[in-house]
Amino acid sequence: MQDPNADTEWNDVLRSKGILPPKQEAEITEEQIQQILDQTIQEKENKSKGKSYEDMDLDELDEFEDEEDERVLLQYRQQRINEMKKLQEKSRFGDVREISAEDYTTHVNKAGEGVWVVLHLYKSGIPLSALINQFFYELAAKFPSTKFLKSVSSTCIPNFPDKNLPTIFIYYEGEMKKQFIGPHTFGGMNLKKDELEWMLSEIGAVKTTLEEDPRKKIVDMMESAVRDSRARNDSDSDDNDW
Template identity: 60%
Template sequence: MQDPNADTEWNDILRRKGILPPKETPQEDEEEEEQLLHQQLSVVKTYESMTLEELEENEDEFNDEDELAMEMYRQKRLAEWKANQIKNVFGEVTEISAQDYVQEVNKAGDGIWVVLHLYKQGIPLCSLINQHLSELARKFPQTKFLKSISNTCIPNYPDRNLPTLFVYYEGEMKAQFIGPLVFGGMNLKCDELEWRLSESGAVKTELEENPRKQIQDQLMTSIRCSEPKHRDSDEDSDED
């Protein structure tokens, strides 16, 4: 009887036709493969926990395959690091002058959103918005938040237009919010400003709906509940 595991050309043909089952892997080969896999996983685990500097220091300890895997992993870590650096490059509201405008706004860079607040000291709503922007700058460090005293940035800029927010993307203006009425006055909440900026694209909010809408809905409900019931009064007078 012919051994189905024998290394013969006929048996190879029968295996390709599906007549014979695949050749059994000797137990020793399985153990070697398992040991090799364990070694590879061990190497990966070793350099996954390393910093870029540690990877460079231990380059000589890897063979050719390990060095290839290590280089791929290094590039991955480097890309993640660069993305993280870009993402967290800001984080605060920076004061600029007219001389800084072109560099900080028009040449902000690819993929960069800029929020510029034109303000004036002594205007309460401007101070409130600066407070909100400081909080939003920490929350959204990938967006560049700037502020500038209005008439130093734009000569003769009218006070009636303050506060003013300009939103730019890659140096091009995408939105503008001008004057106290746009912001709703001193009742402006930080999450309401966050929502307005998210509508322009400057920040990616996790808010599901406009917070101002909730306040408006509550106000309308309150008004409806307080309205006099004229219909009932009219019916009573008719009966009399």
């Protein structure tokens, strides 16, 4: 005998005539329900991902913007953390350290990648050396990413001539970049902190905010004084002609 619940065309005809009772629907198991729910959720997610802003309704836009804002904030936060870590790594000096010959290799030649080292060779009793040491403490605090060092010349380099003092050596990643040797290099006791800062910035050892060489003002003033003196002399000469 044919199964009355079988899904056949003949049974469909008999049901339409009322000869067979309506087909009984099979029960849905919990597993099937869960599969349907999972499939619906997945289809909704795929649909939302593929939508443009114009195709989304208000609820979808709110949900999307919340997720996007959170992602952007997390990305920005991580970027700021990385930037602060790099800044902390670079800003690890900020003071002037006294070194000896034994420290030279470690603190100068092996200072590290991306590190500028400014070393002052000095000796007690030389006024210009004392002045530069004073400036070094101020500049070290202002530029903590640059390594400022000082060393007694005879302790660091035996038999270093006193006539060459003060001397400043500038290194970058362990390589010598510049030497300032002797008092004439600094302009004697007239040296100002801004002038020394500019000298270091020209090499790249510090990133100054000064807009121009402070020494230029002195040169301009001297040239102006010379011009005024010549003008007065010319005027006096003209007066004598009468």
